[in-house]
Amino acid sequence: VGLETAKKARAPLTRERVLRAAVELADERGVEALTMRALGQELGVEAMSLYNHVKNKAEILSGIVDVVCEEILAAVDQIPPPDDPADWKPVLRARILAARQVLLQHRWAPAQLEALRDIPPSLIGYYDEILGLMRGGGFSLDLGHHAMHALGSRALGFAQELFVEADHDIDPDVMTMMLKQMAGRYPHMADLMKIVVHDPESTLGGCDDQFEFEFGLDVILDGLDRLREAGWQSPAHT
């Protein structure tokens, strides 16, 4: 029995175990903390041992992106396909929101995925299903193609927002002074700040990331739906 636990404490290193530990490390301390030496330490092994299971660090980085992609695929598969193919929209919407929930647990994943030279093969299946949903809903192959480009990485739940952290705790007095200063140069943004700051849980939505994501997603999905309805055709049809 004691031998059993001793074995467990130093389970044999495998590519799988290395990648799982790498994901965990990136989740907890960020990708910049994911060094070969730190990862080795996490696994109770010297950094150089990792090279027995992985070609180099680039392979670790693409590997942990793959792990997250698999998680996304698993989460998205939970969403049942539409009973009526005309219901492509709510199903696609639900799938994308499910993908987003996975990404929220791996904040480093978007940047890392974008840094990859080639798209992970697993994602081809994901986009294939999206295109299938759309075509089932009445999209031409042509329109479906452009629709996928329009969704872009948002199809995976990427937020694509620049204002990540607006909620530093700021002294209210300092804030009112900043607002006054802003009002001169940036009148519209100043108006906006008044809403967002003074009314963080307001009916206006404040800066609720989830709300903003769904709002933007719906603008796109509804827009695409309208184009399908109108029988959109490529403009340069010579």
Added chain:
Amino acid sequence: VGLETAKKARAPLTRERVLRAAVELADERGVEALTMRALGQELGVEAMSLYNHVKNKAEILSGIVDVVCEEILAAVDQIPPPDDPADWKPVLRARILAARQVLLQHRWAPAQLEALRDIPPSLIGYYDEILGLMRGGGFSLDLGHHAMHALGSRALGFAQELFVEADHDIDPDVMTMMLKQMAGRYPHMADLMKIVVHDPESTLGGCDDQFEFEFGLDVILDGLDRLREAGWQSPAHT
């Protein structure tokens, strides 16, 4: 006269000159090639001299992002404001496309901008003008707020596409085999490949980045316009 040229050859180092050289280096060889030592060499100086004009490398990175932001602002300022405030849409569209042209010359900029903890102050003015355009066109502050989130980094010309390089030169025989293999697992993507590969300059748009960007942008702008027209209100109006 000889003294003059000698002076020019080793002009005094300034923060401006350091940043301009850094942008140039990143443009030509990528951000990963932008090291303190390489930048120093480019300026004919030891790496350590840079610290006299810049606090550290992080300041260089945020500095070159600022340079690009200034370029964007300059390009966007060339677009005249609408004669009739109701014409917010074509003007906003033109501004965003102008911003994109700048970014295309600094491919490293999007990732670098997203990596910044705080948004560059210069961009606040940019977004202020966007919000102003929208409000002039009849957007409520509330709708304009969500509209800015929906545009996100696309307002700066970010493409947000995952499939960056689909145009590796591939042997046509290998390609047809790949297509056959794909058709089983990924029928819709296989159909798509047929269009894109066999017809790269087709009326369907192939994978023309410029076309796809404008298509996606129009889906969003048109969608936002419809919401304005319909007098959109925040759903949770208790």
Added chain:
DNA sequence: ACCTGAACACCGTTCAAGT
């Protein structure tokens, strides 16, 4: 005030050596 050379701590990675 600005630049330099040596040095330090930290990377990814190679390689010969261990078991």
Added chain:
DNA sequence: ACCTGAACACCGTTCAAGT
């Protein structure tokens, strides 16, 4: 077959020393 220790080339950065 898998792991280790020493070493190498390359980072960003510090510091004392030059002018």
